[in-house]
Amino acid sequence: MMKKLLFILNEAPYGSERSYNGLRLAGALSVKDDVQVRVFLMADAVGCAKAGQKVPEGFYNIQLMLGKVIRKGEVALCGTCMDARGLAEDELTEGAVKSTLAQLADWTLEADKVLTF
16 A cells, blocks of 8 residues: 655755755655655755756755655645745756645645645
C-alpha cells in the first residue's frame, strides 16, 4: 500500500537549514518504493523553487534538491505567497507549480503523514 507523505516548508531556501533539511528528508523518501512525496512551499519557502540559483562551490543548491523530489513526486507553491514576493510562474524551476490553499487542504486530507519544516 502506497504511503502518502506531505512536506510543508515555510523557511527561506538559504539562511536557515530548515528547508534544506526538509528537502533532504523528502528526497531520501522520494526514492523509496511505495512512497508518494508531495512538497508544498509556503511563505519564504517559495524561493526554493526559483529557477537559476547559483551558489558558491561546495554549498548546497536547494533548486537541485527540489528537482530530485519533482522527478518522483509533486511540488506546489502557495500562489498568494508567490504574489506577495513578486515571484512569477515563469521564474519557477521546471515541474514546480503555482497552487492554492485549497490544494494544500486536499493534499493534507489525502496524506498519511504531514511533516512541517
